[in-house]
Amino acid sequence: MNSPSPLLGTLRKIVGNAHVLTQGDLSAWEMDWRKRERGHALAVVRPGSTQEVAGVVKACAAARVGIVPQGGNTGMVVGSTPDASGTQVLLSLTRMNHVRALDAANLTVTVDAGCVLQAVQKVCEQAGFLYPLSLGSEGSCTIGGNLGSNAGGTQVVRYGNTRELCLGLEVVTAQGEIWDGLTGLRKDNTGYDLRHLMIGSEGTLGVITAATMKLYPLPVAQLTAFAAVPSLEAAVQLLGLAQQHLSSGLTGFEVMGQFALSLVSKHFPQLRIPFQDTDVPYCVVLENSDQESESHARERFEHLLEMAMEAGCVSDAVVAENFGQAHQLWHIRESIPLAQAQEGINIKHDISIAVSRIPAFVHETDALLAAAYPGARLVNYGHLGDGNLHYNVQAPEGADGEAFLRDQEKGVNTIVFGQVDAYRGSISAEHGIGSLKRDKLEQHKSPVALEMMRAIKRALDPQGIMNPGRMIRDNAAP
Numbered sequence: 135m136n137s138p139s140p141l142l143g144t145l146r147k148i149v150g151n152a153h154v155l156t157q158g159d160l161s162a163w164e165m166d167w168r169k170r171e172r173g174h175a176l177a178v179v180r181p182g183s184t185q186e187v188a189g190v191v192k193a194c195a196a197a198r199v200g201i202v203p204q205g206g207n208t209g210m211v212v213g214s215t216p217d218a219s220g221t222q223v224l225l226s227l228t229r230m231n232h233v234r235a236l237d238a239a240n241l242t243v244t245v246d247a248g249c250v251l252q253a254v255q256k257v258c259e260q261a262g263f264l265y266p267l268s269l270g271s272e273g274s275c276t277i278g279g280n281l282g283s284n285a286g287g288t289q290v291v292r293y294g295n296t297r298e299l300c301l302g303l304e305v306v307t308a309q310g311e312i313w314d315g316l317t318g319l320r321k322d323n324t325g326y327d328l329r330h331l332m333i334g335s336e337g338t339l340g341v342i343t344a345a346t347m348k349l350y351p352l353p354v355a356q357l358t359a360f361a362a363v364p365s366l367e368a369a370v371q372l373l374g375l376a377q378q379h380l381s382s383g384l385t386g387f388e389v390m391g392q393f394a395l396s397l398v399s400k401h402f403p404q405l406r407i408p409f410q411d412t413d414v415p416y417c418v419v420l421e422n423s424d425q426e427s428e429s430h431a432r433e434r435f436e437h438l439l440e441m442a443m444e445a446g447c448v449s450d451a452v453v454a455e456n457f458g459q460a461h462q463l464w465h466i467r468e469s470i471p472l473a474q475a476q477e478g479i480n481i482k483h484d485i486s487i488a489v490s491r492i493p494a495f496v497h498e499t500d501a502l503l504a505a506a507y508p509g510a511r512l513v514n515y516g517h518l519g520d521g522n523l524h525y526n527v528q529a530p531e532g533a534d535g536e537a538f539l540r541d542q543e544k545g546v547n548t549i550v551f552g553q554v555d556a557y558r559g560s561i562s563a564e565h566g567i568g569s570l571k572r573d574k575l576e577q578h579k580s581p582v583a584l585e586m587m588r589a590i591k592r593a594l595d596p597q598g599i600m601n602p603g604r605m606i607r608d609n610a611a612p
């Protein structure tokens with residue numbers, strides 16, 4: 135590899151001195167959100183336009199220097215931070231944060247990749263539209279990061295993952311060329327869908343610089359309920375009833391195990407969590423969006439909950455009376471990852487299993503873990519409507535979390551991912567692979583699929599400079 139100094143000079147000319155950072159505290163860019171790893175970048179480079187991104191990538195390609203694209207750095211799999219070598223350029227997209235256009239008739243919004251998700255939601259809402267992607271990290275994650283990781287979140291049951299919301303991309307290729315695919319078309323069968331290759335590629339194939347995303351009419355009414363359920367089987371039964379009776383009105387369905395809720399109660403005592411004094415094993419947050427009226431929404435929702443109680447799949451429920459109360463109920467759910475982080479480092483499993491098989495999976499896997507790691511605490515919650523659980527394992531009460539992670543992560547993963555395989559599930563439903571799960575991907579994905587992935591990587595990034603070592607092992611990487 136060439137000496138980095140001429141490259142730094144070139145990068146400074148492209149983006150300006152102030153936007154090439156090599157000194158001071160760079161931990162916000164170099165450390166992942168979970169604080170699992172601290173890397174070291176050759177430089178943090180902050181381009182302000184697509185042309186500047188293209189210039190940076192061309193310069194790095196000429197010098198054969200690896201590039202790590204980064205948005206809000208909220209990813210869970212150590213995929214958006216540099217490795218420890220000090221040779222990779224951290225490409226932060228956050229200066230590119232303009233909404234380019236909102237096309238009301240086409241129901242689309244076109245935004246720079248560095249736009250923060252919450253800012254996009256707000257702009258769209260002010261214009262009378264819903265941009266439905268919703269994540270606990272929405273105050274800092276970016277549209278580019280959402281696309282890079284194909285983020286899921288709490289509205290997937292109705293609107294799909296980020297992939298389903300995307301109608302066009304602008305991308306800087308690994309050669310530094312600009313591909314303008316911001317068509318906003320809902321139909322386009324003109325060969326391979328390059329957009330879908332880029333989405334979920336975690337920065338390993340190119341840099342997403344802008345995107346055209348789908349909008350929806352704002353719902354006329356939105357109601358949220360918090361329901362106590364006697365078992366996971368009951369939660370699945372409630373999901374079936376809600377799908378049948380609310381149909382596309384069902385816009386959120388999240389399950390939360392009692393231990394996950396107790397962590398929220400412990401670390402955020404100001405949040406009042408319903409049914410904490412009872413011994414219900416699980417609670418569900420469900421949301422009903424309605425295009426008719428508040429009273430229509432309430433009538434349907436209350437009818438659903440009455441039926442569920444009669445069927446025995448809900449033991450108690452509260453329906454938020456207003457927007458503020460609804461927000462509080464959602465806030466409880468969104469606070470679980472933060473409460474878990476406060477409790478200490480944990481072993482995360484972001485898995486998906488066919489919804490019908492989730493109860494059996496959980497009963498069996500809980501028992502296997504309890505036998506192998508007595509006292510280990512299971513923080514089980516997530517997007518049940520999508521068959522996606524965050525089946526996380528926390529060290530036994532009072533134990534050293536770091537030591538538990540160091541000594542037991544491998545064994546815990548072997549049990550959980552072995553079970554995921556047995557149930558034909560996925561070892562990563564929404565957080566992606568990054569560097570944390572790269573070896574796991576090799577163990578759990580079919581060799582044929584892995585070879586197709588490597589062929590795509592070689593074709594689009596022959597020098598292996600795009601996010602080297604993330605997602606798949608690449609012999610060409612610098």
Ligand code: FAD
Nearest residue numbers: 205206207208209213270276278279280282286287337342
């Ligand atoms: P980053 O973390 O910066 O990057 C993520 C990946 O995308 C990296 O591989 C990076 O290289 C790549 N990337 C970033 N920008 C670009 C670009 N412009 N072009 C190409 N590649 C790029 N995730 C969910 O799916 N569902 C959830 O419900 C959810 N909840 C969360 C709650 C909390 C509290 C936190 C901290 C995280 C949560 N996440 C969730 C994970 C994370 O927020 C998402 O993956 C999010 O989409 C990442 O966006 P980001 O801008 O922070 O991306």
Ligand code: 2HG
Nearest residue numbers: 270468471482516524526
């Ligand atoms: C969520 O759904 C996020 O809250 C985070 O995907 C999950 O921290 C986790 O395990």
Ligand code: ZN
Nearest residue numbers: 287516524564
């Ligand atoms: Zn999630």
